[in-house]
Amino acid sequence: SGILVNGEIIGDKQIPPNGKINTYFWRFGIIHQKLGVKLEVSTQDITAFQNGKRVKLLWSDTASLKGANVDLHLTKDRSLMITLRGSVKFVILLHKVWAKHPYHRDYLGFYTLDSHLLSPSVHGLLGQFYKGIEYEVSDLRPGEVPEKPDATMFLKGEELNVTRGWQKDFRRDVKNGENVPCWFIHSNGTGLIDGKASDYIMSGLFKRF
Numbered sequence: 001s002g003i004l005v006n007g008e009i010i011g012d013k014q015i016p017p018n019g020k021i022n023t024y025f026w027r028f029g030i031i032h033q034k035l036g037v038k039l040e041v042s043t044q045d046i047t048a049f050q051n052g053k054r055v056k057l058l059w060s061d062t063a064s065l066k067g068a069n070v071d072l073h074l075t076k077d078r079s080l081m082i083t084l085r086g087s088v089k090f091v092i093l094l095h096k097v098w099a100k101h102p103y104h105r106d107y108l109g110f111y112t113l114d115s116h117l118l119s120p121s122v123h124g125l126l127g128q129f130y131k132g133i134e135y136e137v138s139d140l141r142p143g144e145v146p147e148k149p150d151a152t153m154f155l156k157g158e159e160l161n162v163t164r165g166w167q168k169d170f171r172r173d174v175k176n177g178e179n180v181p182c183w184f185i186h187s188n189g190t191g192l193i194d195g196k197a198s199d200y201i202m203s204g205l206f207k208r209f
């Protein structure tokens with residue numbers, strides 16, 4: 001009866017010379033059943049359904065749509081702001097790459113604003129962390145890469161080996177992003193996420209657990 005957000009990933013166009021295939025979010029499905037809102041956002045276009053009406057937008061547009069239960073603000077080739085009535089806001093960023101790049105693809109970034117408005121029962125691969133988690137990090141030691149040390153993280157009664165790293169936050173600067181320090185959890189997040197990574201694989205873009 002609440003909000004559902006699923007994402008679909010896609011790999012590089014072909015295997016790069018280093019053999020490491022990158023994966024990207026290229027499509028998101030968002031549903032709010034009570035509000036009668038359904039959105040499908042891909043790297044090509046945006047489709048909104050509300051109360052039996054269908055609206056399609058292209059990333060090459062700049063547009064604002066106000067509905068009874070959802071507002072959309074599209075900035076050309078850059079971002080989509082989704083505001084659900086009485087609830088959270090989502091920002092989806094479009095990252096465009098050179099169309100003739102031999103490996104990389106256009107991809108989407110997903111951010112949740114005002115996540116404190118979500119209920120305590122919010123869950124999912126991202127949702128389970130919106131209320132924060134308690135952890136401690138100690139035993140900092142050299143890692144395989146000099147600028148990325150390893151450490152031990154105490155979390156949920158477990159001891160996890162973690163590696164220092166950096167990720168990009170593109171909300172303020174879509175092109176270059178801002179470096180954000182983080183800890184990389186090995187083995188697909190085992191010990192950090194509830195259950196295992198395969199538990200979060202859905203059979204469709206609008207399917208629930």
